Amino acid sequence: MWNEPYLETCCRSALHRLTLVGRLGRPDGLKDGPCLHRLADMGLAEQGTDSRFRITAPGRVRHADEILKVKKVA
Incomplete structure (x- = not known):
């Protein structure tokens, strides 16, 4: 059963960008700022x-x- 809050497409993209930039991080104030704040709240x-x-x-x-749709191994 799905019990996690839904991520809008824009927030999924922001989450993916966070993986791409690594430890450098993304600055506040960009167009995806609202999504970054939402991801932080979550x-x-x-x-x-x-x-x-x-x-x-x-x-x-x-x-x-x-x-990434990685399958979980039990």
Whole structure:
């Protein structure tokens, strides 16, 4: 059963971009800023003291499940 909050297409794209930039992070104030804040509210991203957004461990899991469609091995 699906029990995770739905991610809009724009937020899925923002989550994917967070994986691409790695530890550098994405700065606040870009067009995807509202999505980055939404991802942070969901615990999938975090905003550092330098105000850049980085993906979290739960964000990596969600990215693998929903965007990369990686199958879970039981």
